[in-house]
Every structure is written in structure tokens, then in C-alpha cells.
Amino acid sequence: MPQPLHELPQEDRVYRMRHSAAHIMAEAVLELFPGAKFAIGPPIEHGFYYDFELSRPLTPEDLGAIDERMRATIAADHPFVHREVDKEEARRLFADQPFKLELIDGIEVDQMSLYEHGEFTDLCEGPHVERTGQVGAFKLASVAGAYWRGDEHKPMLQRIYGLLFEKKKELKAHLAMMEEAEKRDHRRLGRELELFTTHELIGAGLPLWLPKGATVRRLLEEFITELERQAGYSHVYTPHIAKKDLYELSGHWDHFKDDMFPVMELEHEEMVLRPMNCPHHILIYASKLRSYRDLPIRLAEMGTMYRNERSGVVGGLSRVRAMTLNDAHIFCTPEQVKAEFSNVMRLVEEAYDTLGITEYSYQLSLRDPANTEKYAPDDAMWEMAEPMLREAMTELDLPFTEAIGEAAFYGPKLDIQLRDTMGREETFSTVQIDFHLPNQFDISYIGEDGAEHRPVIIHRGVISTMERMMAYLIEHYAGAFPLWLAPVQAIVIPIADRHIEYAQKVIDDLQAAGLRVELDDRGERMQAKIRDAQLQKIPYMLIVGDREQEADAVAVRQRDGANLGALPLFQVIDRLKDEVTTKC
RNA sequence: GCCGGCGUAGCUCAGUCUGGUAGAGCAGUCGAUUCGUAAUCGACAGGUCAAGGGUUCGAUUCCCUUCGCUGGCUCCA
Incomplete structure (x- = not known):
């Protein structure tokens, strides 16, 4: 008696769900593209894929139709049925599926393992979930070309990638993570x-x-x-x-x-x-x-x-x-x-x-x-x-x-x-x-x-x-390089034009200490300058106004938003030099 | 190299399906503002709609080719 799905470790459950979703997708593609030849469709990290040979290239719009068919199969909650046949029977079943025939020929033993759900049968070792209703939360992600058996001399098939997680929340979290990742794309x-x-x-x-x-x-x-x-x-x-x-x-x-x-x-x-x-x-x-x-x-x-x-x-x-x-x-x-x-x-x-x-x-x-x-x-x-x-x-x-x-x-x-x-x-x-x-x-x-x-x-x-x-x-670093690597280590932000002269002196002192600094002397408001420095991920913003000018100081704002308040300039220079030396 | 997708202003994107030569925000320039910790206001300027060819009275829009970008596959630091 096989172990019920919910008693399996999470890793195994998700593996089965991804694998089963690949079958459900193959079924949907076969329904929408009669005569489609299907190749292999394994579970992968974050989801699954299936490779097909089709009469025309898939468009992103096709994914919507395939998705819909898949959801209908899931709603129907068909059981997955495992059976074994000999090679001869398998060849007969997949007579019009050349890729499957090639796979059958490549298997050493005579016992061919099949999994069925509804009207769809695939040559497959398994294991699968018990019913199509158990596959979890998925989203068809993309279509791509892929060579049959990964060999560039063999025909190129169309691969559909899907994302799948056990819970909708996990799928959403993954999508949000990908979106965040795009923001740190080095390009x-x-x-x-x-x-x-x-x-x-x-x-x-x-x-x-x-x-x-x-x-x-x-x-x-x-x-x-x-x-x-x-x-x-x-x-x-x-x-x-x-x-x-x-x-x-x-x-x-x-x-x-x-x-x-x-x-x-x-x-x-x-x-x-x-x-x-x-x-x-x-x-x-x-x-x-x-x-x-x-x-x-x-x-x-x-x-x-x-x-x-x-x-x-x-x-x-x-x-x-x-x-x-x-x-x-x-x-x-x-x-x-x-x-x-x-x-x-x-x-x-x-x-x-x-x-x-x-x-x-x-x-x-x-x-x-x-x-x-x-x-x-x-x-x-x-x-x-x-x-x-x-x-x-x-x-x-x-x-x-x-x-x-x-x-x-x-x-x-x-x-x-x-x-x-x-x-x-x-x-x-x-x-x-x-x-x-x-x-x-x-x-x-x-x-x-x-x-x-x-x-x-x-x-x-x-x-x-x-x-x-x-x-x-x-x-x-998502573009926020540590101080020793930052192309601009500090930007000096004068609050009003009358502070530019002092700001220039601050720049001179910082440069003399070997630091890479810039002066923002645009006619913008301080807030705008801070925002721009923030977007440029400059580690230190040194703000100078009347009070700082008076005290030979700078007001230190860090890239993470922390406001250290006004500090004597020499102290800030020491602090930055120290941070550069320790490379942290 | 192969299979998809995309290419409109420096950037992000409308407009293209249903052909009648383009629009926004940000960035830029100029002017005003001189301000205390993530976007001040206004004006101006900016485009052979990737390039080349074809169809058409007329192409950013439809078709083809090339180039570039991009998701995969194959290959690799």
C-alpha cells in the first residue's frame, strides 16, 4: 500500500506535484494540438517542463489556453493510475509517438512503467500524486527551444516551462523574489x-x-x-x-x-x-x-x-x-x-x-x-x-x-x-x-x-x-558596493548655495585623505539631492548647512537611511578611512 | 549557432492588431526658487519609430532580410 501524499516529506510531495503537472500539461497540449509529438517532461527546481514537437511555434497566448485546459483537468480530479506493460504493448500504445518509441528502445528491462490520468497515458517511472486535484499552485512561465536529448544535432523541440509550488503563497513569494532579482540584474x-x-x-x-x-x-x-x-x-x-x-x-x-x-x-x-x-x-x-x-x-x-x-x-x-x-x-x-x-x-x-x-x-x-x-x-x-x-x-x-x-x-x-x-x-x-x-x-x-x-x-x-x-x-551587492569598492564613496550636499564654498573645502579635505567624493552643487533642494544620492547607492551623504559650516562639521547620512547627525569633519574622515582599510 | 519573444526620445513606456509620417513621465537645457534628511515650480529642447528592401497612392504600423537586445537549448571564464 503506497504512502498517502500528505504523509510524505515536503520535498517528495512537491516533486510529485511538479512531475504530475508536467503530465497534465502534456495532456492539455495534445488536446489543443492534435498530432503533437511529446518527448520528456521532468520536474525541475521551482517547477517542471515538457518538450513537444508541434505543427507551429507556440505563442505566449497559447500558454493561456493550455493553462485553462490544465485547470479543467485539475478540477476534474482524475486519479493517477500506474500500470506496467511489456515493450511490445508499449510500442503499440505509443505507435504514433516517435520520441516515446526511442525512449522505449533505450530501456534495458521489458517492464514499461505507465501512468494514466483521464484519457492521457505517459511512459513514466513516476511517482505521482494520487489525483490531479493535488498538484498545488502553478503558473506557466515561458516557452523555449530545446534540443531532443540535449543534442544540438538532433531536432529542436518546443519546451514549456512551468513554476509550481505546493501552496499558492509559496508561488507568489517566488514570483515576488524573481521580480526583486530583476531589479538587481547587473545589466x-x-x-x-x-x-x-x-x-x-x-x-x-x-x-x-x-x-x-x-x-x-x-x-x-x-x-x-x-x-x-x-x-x-x-x-x-x-x-x-x-x-x-x-x-x-x-x-x-x-x-x-x-x-x-x-x-x-x-x-x-x-x-x-x-x-x-x-x-x-x-x-x-x-x-x-x-x-x-x-x-x-x-x-x-x-x-x-x-x-x-x-x-x-x-x-x-x-x-x-x-x-x-x-x-x-x-x-x-x-x-x-x-x-x-x-x-x-x-x-x-x-x-x-x-x-x-x-x-x-x-x-x-x-x-x-x-x-x-x-x-x-x-x-x-x-x-x-x-x-x-x-x-x-x-x-x-x-x-x-x-x-x-x-x-x-x-x-x-x-x-x-x-x-x-x-x-x-x-x-x-x-x-x-x-x-x-x-x-x-x-x-x-x-x-x-x-x-x-x-x-x-x-x-x-x-x-x-x-x-x-x-x-x-x-x-x-545589488549595486550598493561596500565602501572600499564604491565608485563614489561620499557625496557632499550643500543645503543652499551659500554653503558651496564650505562644501568645496570638505571635498578638498576628503580627497586629500584619498577618498572618492563628489559635490552636488545643483540648484536642487536638499531632499532631491538625497534622493538622487540614495538611488545612486552612494554609501555616505555629507550634508552641510549653516550649523555644520559653523562647527567645521558635516551631517552624516548613510545609504541605509541612518542619520548619524553632525560630526566633526576630521572624525568622519577617520571613520571612512578606517572602513576602507578594513574592507567591510 | 538553434527555437521563441522584443526593438518608438538618454531611460521606462503609450500608439502598431483595424496603414493617413508620433505622445507621456523621468533624465537634459534655460529661468525662477536657496530650501535641514528619498522627487520645488515653469518653459524649452529632444525621434530618418534599429537598418535595408518589398507591398501600397501612402508604411512606425503589413511582409522579407540584416543587426541588436532578450528567455531558453547547446557551448563556456
């Missing part, structure tokens, strides 16, 4: 706060950093560069282009060509924009004879590179075609790999801690053994590098998941994943163990024994690309 705040912009004439994925955004970026770069300097890195500069031959040697041309901009023909050579910085750094390593005493050598650079991302994926700052990576390559002996790896992880933790990044996950990105042509062909290398990373993570006692097929072409990676406000996951930090490129470039060091040895390269990016980190931080 929107980037425009409102004048951080970056784009222009058609420059091109997709090629953002322009405005003065305020550039200030934040420069501070980030200075921050990480200083951390690296303390951690024993040497910073270098290298050009953004090189001969194509360089990338033929490295293997990029073979494995990464599709992501590179087309070749530029010069008189006698072919040049390319670099898609990665490693070859340049390797040639710096190779520029002189190295001794084991020199290792590890840690070469770092804000490395700007160019990738010909497919047009459908670029957008905002998080996916661009010109990007600057907080890059470094550590050349070390095999014995030093683990220690260097844990040093990098410590650096990541320290950087994240200061930037206020607390939610992230570790992903061990491995090659896909079933698809080895995507990767450097040296099996022995992979068999050595992958366990090395796994062991290092275990020794550091850090939890991680493993992702098959996510490795770089030259080696496995440890990726650190963050989620944006809309819940999309992206790689930020990455640490890669590379035994491949040292061979390609035939680099070496002289060991204690006087013989040549092959170094290992650790590729690592700590705070990702400036673009992606900026996108993350804008959303993370």
Missing part, C-alpha cells in the same frame, strides 16, 4: 549606476566600462594583484595576439579553433587573437634556463583574451567576447603540486571572504572517457592528473561534486561555481593541473641531479574574469 544596474554600456557599432559581447565601473574594476584588480604579490606571484604583461603557429603548438588550434576569432592575414604570417594566456606565459618561463631552486615560478597577469562565443550566448558582462582574466600559471615540480594547489585554494578563500562571497560549490571537472577526441590524447597524463586533484581536495577536506566532460582540453580542473541572482550557475575560480602543455612546449628545469626535468603547470584564475566578477558583485 539593469550597470546602466542605472553608470558602470558599463554597450554599443551596436562595437559589437555583441564587447562592453564599454564607464568611469564608475572602471573604478570598481581597478580596485578589484589592485586588490587581487596585492594578494598575489603577497603570495609570491610575479606579474607580467604580454600581447593579446600571436602567430597562429603558437596555438598549433599548444593544441588550442586543434581543440579550441571554433572558439577563436578568425585568422588575420599579415604579409607573411597568420595572426590570431589569443583565446587563453597560457602559451605566452609558458614562453616567458622558457625564456631562460630554470633550476629546481627557482621553482615554483608563479607568473600572473590580468590577461585579456578574446573568444568567439556563439552569438546566442553573449550578454551583459557575464558572457563576453573580450575578457580579462585574473590569470596565473604556476610552474613547479610534481612534488610541489599539492602544496601549490592548496595555496591557490587558500588564496581563493581569502579573496572570496573579502568580497563577501559566501555561497559557492566545488566541482571537479573531468574528461569524458567516452569522448576522448575532445581532449589531449595522453591517457597516462589524465590518469595521473585526475586522482591528484581528487586527493588534494580530499586532503583539504573540501566537499566537491564531479562533472564528467567539463575538463579543459589539456587537463582536469577544479572549478568553483557561483550562482547569479536568477539562479544560473557559472564557473568563477578554476585551478587546472596540466602535464600536457609542458610537453608540447618541451619546457624543463635542471634538477638537483643536474639532469633536465619536466615541470608541471597549474593554471589558475582566482577572481575569474573582471567581467564575470563584476557582474556577480553588482548583483550580489
Whole structure:
């Protein structure tokens, strides 16, 4: 006897509701589009989807009609009935459903599990709710294209996404949360706060950093560069282009060509924009004879590179075609790999801690053994590098998941994943163990024994690309950067024109103390100036009127609305400088 | 790259379905106001309706192409 729905844990109940709603939606689509072919429809985070092949594209208006049919099914409160048939029977039942037939052929056992409600039957493992009336609160969200079985060489189907929660209140809360998330979308705040912009004439994925955004970026770069300097890195500069031959040697041309901009023909050579910085750094390593005493050598650079991302994926700052990576390559002996790896992880933790990044996950990105042509062909290398990373993570006692097929072409990676406000996951930090490129470039060091040895390269990016980190931080702080990162740290607001002279003196003192300040000397009322400063998310508003002028003071209002009242100017300067130093 | 959706002033959006060359708020400029913790008042200015082509007596509106933005899919820092 199955357990009644209400006795199940909440997680299981919602899972069943989402799964069942997908069936109900498929039924509605089949009714409205006779002859529709349906593929798969699983529950997902926050809801469900179902993929269909239809005679015409779905419009947002179709969603209304589908929604209505679904509600009728829910009101009818049909029971979900489970039964099992053999393959032959299943093939007969789904004779006009090619996707289902393909699924049936792919199942090992002969027992086919079916779920029915009303007139609708689906090939499905379950489990489901008991009756259609139990599916909870849902809303059809969007239509999208999706490849059959996630393979871009297979036909593209139409996917309908739905949101579903057990209670209406939860659905409403989720919708409100999404609305809030939209307000912190870095593309929107980037425009409102004048951080970056784009222009058609420059091109997709090629953002322009405005003065305020550039200030934040420069501070980030200075921050990480200083951390690296303390951690024993040497910073270098290298050009953004090189001969194509360089990338033929490295293997990029073979494995990464599709992501590179087309070749530029010069008189006698072919040049390319670099898609990665490693070859340049390797040639710096190779520029002189190295001794084991020199290792590890840690070469770092804000490395700007160019990738010909497919047009459908670029957008905002998080996916661009010109990007600057907080890059470094550590050349070390095999014995030093683990220690260097844990040093990098410590650096990541320290950087994240200061930037206020607390939610992230570790992903061990491995090659896909079933698809080895995507990767450097040296099996022995992979068999050595992958366990090395796994062991290092275990020794550091850090939890991680493993992702098959996510490795770089030259080696496995440890990726650190963050989620944006809309819940999309992206790689930020990455640490890669590379035994491949040292061979390609035939680099070496002289060991204690006087013989040549092959170094290992650790590729690592700590705070990702400036673009992606900026996108993350804008959303993370909702544009309200902590004082040390704020492009404008304080704005001085004179109440009337007769206070401008004193306000200018306040500005001078603040600037002399190294603070980034602005003067609002517009002929507006103080309230309007406060409102504008508030919308610009400036951390401190320093208001000066007769009383402050008299006392060599400023009235301090914080971005969160707190009014600290009049304080002596020198005291405010100390307070701000202190807050900048502690980066909190 | 693929499947949808969208592109009207710097920004947010009316108007497009039912073709007759555009309107608001905010921002901007100018003037008045000189004000005590989230929007002072008034005037002015601002648009080859993304670009190109087609249909039409006539296209912002209908059709096609390109570009850009956007939600997904695939791919990735």
C-alpha cells in the first residue's frame, strides 16, 4: 500500500506535484494540438517542463489556453493510475509517438512503467500524486527551444516551462523574489549606476566600462594583484595576439579553433587573437634556463583574451567576447603540486571572504572517457592528473561534486561555481593541473641531479574574469558596493548655495585623505539631492548647512537611511578611512 | 549557432492588431526658487519609430532580410 501524499516529506510531495503537472500539461497540449509529438517532461527546481514537437511555434497566448485546459483537468480530479506493460504493448500504445518509441528502445528491462490520468497515458517511472486535484499552485512561465536529448544535432523541440509550488503563497513569494532579482540584474544596474554600456557599432559581447565601473574594476584588480604579490606571484604583461603557429603548438588550434576569432592575414604570417594566456606565459618561463631552486615560478597577469562565443550566448558582462582574466600559471615540480594547489585554494578563500562571497560549490571537472577526441590524447597524463586533484581536495577536506566532460582540453580542473541572482550557475575560480602543455612546449628545469626535468603547470584564475566578477558583485551587492569598492564613496550636499564654498573645502579635505567624493552643487533642494544620492547607492551623504559650516562639521547620512547627525569633519574622515582599510 | 519573444526620445513606456509620417513621465537645457534628511515650480529642447528592401497612392504600423537586445537549448571564464 503506497504512502498517502500528505504523509510524505515536503520535498517528495512537491516533486510529485511538479512531475504530475508536467503530465497534465502534456495532456492539455495534445488536446489543443492534435498530432503533437511529446518527448520528456521532468520536474525541475521551482517547477517542471515538457518538450513537444508541434505543427507551429507556440505563442505566449497559447500558454493561456493550455493553462485553462490544465485547470479543467485539475478540477476534474482524475486519479493517477500506474500500470506496467511489456515493450511490445508499449510500442503499440505509443505507435504514433516517435520520441516515446526511442525512449522505449533505450530501456534495458521489458517492464514499461505507465501512468494514466483521464484519457492521457505517459511512459513514466513516476511517482505521482494520487489525483490531479493535488498538484498545488502553478503558473506557466515561458516557452523555449530545446534540443531532443540535449543534442544540438538532433531536432529542436518546443519546451514549456512551468513554476509550481505546493501552496499558492509559496508561488507568489517566488514570483515576488524573481521580480526583486530583476531589479538587481547587473545589466539593469550597470546602466542605472553608470558602470558599463554597450554599443551596436562595437559589437555583441564587447562592453564599454564607464568611469564608475572602471573604478570598481581597478580596485578589484589592485586588490587581487596585492594578494598575489603577497603570495609570491610575479606579474607580467604580454600581447593579446600571436602567430597562429603558437596555438598549433599548444593544441588550442586543434581543440579550441571554433572558439577563436578568425585568422588575420599579415604579409607573411597568420595572426590570431589569443583565446587563453597560457602559451605566452609558458614562453616567458622558457625564456631562460630554470633550476629546481627557482621553482615554483608563479607568473600572473590580468590577461585579456578574446573568444568567439556563439552569438546566442553573449550578454551583459557575464558572457563576453573580450575578457580579462585574473590569470596565473604556476610552474613547479610534481612534488610541489599539492602544496601549490592548496595555496591557490587558500588564496581563493581569502579573496572570496573579502568580497563577501559566501555561497559557492566545488566541482571537479573531468574528461569524458567516452569522448576522448575532445581532449589531449595522453591517457597516462589524465590518469595521473585526475586522482591528484581528487586527493588534494580530499586532503583539504573540501566537499566537491564531479562533472564528467567539463575538463579543459589539456587537463582536469577544479572549478568553483557561483550562482547569479536568477539562479544560473557559472564557473568563477578554476585551478587546472596540466602535464600536457609542458610537453608540447618541451619546457624543463635542471634538477638537483643536474639532469633536465619536466615541470608541471597549474593554471589558475582566482577572481575569474573582471567581467564575470563584476557582474556577480553588482548583483550580489545589488549595486550598493561596500565602501572600499564604491565608485563614489561620499557625496557632499550643500543645503543652499551659500554653503558651496564650505562644501568645496570638505571635498578638498576628503580627497586629500584619498577618498572618492563628489559635490552636488545643483540648484536642487536638499531632499532631491538625497534622493538622487540614495538611488545612486552612494554609501555616505555629507550634508552641510549653516550649523555644520559653523562647527567645521558635516551631517552624516548613510545609504541605509541612518542619520548619524553632525560630526566633526576630521572624525568622519577617520571613520571612512578606517572602513576602507578594513574592507567591510 | 538553434527555437521563441522584443526593438518608438538618454531611460521606462503609450500608439502598431483595424496603414493617413508620433505622445507621456523621468533624465537634459534655460529661468525662477536657496530650501535641514528619498522627487520645488515653469518653459524649452529632444525621434530618418534599429537598418535595408518589398507591398501600397501612402508604411512606425503589413511582409522579407540584416543587426541588436532578450528567455531558453547547446557551448563556456
